[in-house]
Amino acid sequence: MKPSARRWLLVALASALLAAAPVLPRLLPAEASDVSADRLLERVVASRDLGWSGEVRTRGSLQIPETDSFAGVADLLGDTSTLRVWWRSDEQWRVDRVRASGETDLVREGNLLTTWRFESERATSSPYATVRLPDASDLVPSQLARRLLAGADAAELSRLPERRVAGRSAPGLRLEPADEQSTIAHVDVWADAETGLALRVDVVGTASDLPVVSTAVTRFDPSTPDPGTTTFTAPPGARVGFRDAIDVAAGANAFAPFVLPEAVAGLERRGDPDELGAVGVYGRGPTALVAVPLRRGLAGQVREQLSASSAVRTDVGTSLEIGPLSVLLTEGGRGRGTFLLAGTVTPEVLADAAAELGDQVGRR
Known part of the structure; x- marks a missing residue:
């Protein structure tokens, strides 16, 4: 082989390796884990204080009737979305929800929640409330997993095989509710092997084997994001307002x-x-x-x-x-x-x- 041809071959090989580098971790098999179901649950619960950032893909199939006051819930649980997440703590985070119809950002700064609607350039702040309608932050896998696993009994838990999620090894956990009142057949959670943070959640009802809600991290950075990423500053020309309640549920609860x-x-x-x-x-x-x-x-x-x-x-x-x-x-x-x-x-x-x-x- 001529030297010039060899050089071009090496260049092509190096380019191919560089292009494949981000994909290789996703293709590697997940590392086996001997963590028990109980211990994995403990790690998922303990991860609430961890900071991270990344991207999440959500998919919902619940066709909820729409009214003006509940339209956001219908869109959230019956559509596909991409979420960009910057999570410093449960009280300092930002979640941007991106769809074909536009972008809506949620920024929590302590006791204040700001909603920024990109297309209309409107920012609305309200006192943060735990009693409210579901929003995009509730579909972040770590949040959804902790909520659904709350109060789980050891007899309801079992291990699932490991899988790769966002390039990370993730042991799996299944919750099968013992309550006869429940309409959930099982909740499947895959958590990061290193941090315990839930990276994927599938919720399956009793009427179908397909998830009615599925949310998974597709890009993951386990480092705590900079404080500036979870601080909202209205751009010039934006319309800024304040409401006494986040939504109809928060308002009803308070008043x-x-x-x-x-x-x-x-x-x-x-x-x-x-x-x-x-x-x-x-x-x-x-x-x-x-x-x-x-x-x-x-x-x-x-x-x-x-x-x-x-x-x-x-x-x-x-x-x-x-x-x-x-x-x-x-x-x-x-x-x-x-x-x-x-x-x-x-x-x-x-x-x-x-x-x-x-x-x-x-x-x-």
Whole structure:
């Protein structure tokens, strides 16, 4: 072979190796792990304080009826999105949600949450609340995994084979709820072998073997991002506003005049004691429901949308099943309010919860 040809061959080989370098870790088999299911759960829970950054791909198949107040939830759980994530801690993070229709960024700085809508150049800040509608941050795998694994019993856990996620070796964990009330068949989590951070979560309902929600990290940097990445500064010309509540659920929790019972349908109420208001979150992990009081006008809109989606009218309200998600809008009554109940529980559990709310809800 001539020297010039040899040189070109070496150049081509080097170029091919450089091009393949980012892909090679993804093609390598995952390293075997002997970590137990219990220990893996502990590591996932303990990872809440870890900082990291990267990109996440989410996919949801729940076709939730849309109203103006709940449109974001329908888009979030029934569409495919790319999330760019900078996570310093549970109280300092930024999640940019990118879709074909546009980009919406969420920035949490302590007790303040700012929503930035790129196309309209509008920033809206609100007090952060744990009682709220789901948003893009809830589909970050580490967050979703910890929420669904909360309260898991050792007998419900088993190991899954390791796999590569974002180029990292990730041992797997399966949660199969023992609760008969749950409509979740199993939750599969793959966590980074080095840090314990959940990198992928698949949620499978009892009616199908396909995940109804799947979220996975596609690019991962385990180092804590710079503080500037989780600080929002409005660009020149942006419209900036402030709201007293993040969304309809946070507003109802803070301002609606209702006092809810400590348990419904055998499920205990949970949440931060400082945020226990007129919205009730009951149950744990894969067996949970939320009860949100609605204003009369909004309740009418929701009932119309449910009725247009093959909902069933019963003695306690208007009910609809959307995959593993059960939804029920109560009939309401003088002094008792109208509540929207939704959760990964059976319709019978929601009906029992609605009846108990009707009997026990008070006013403050």
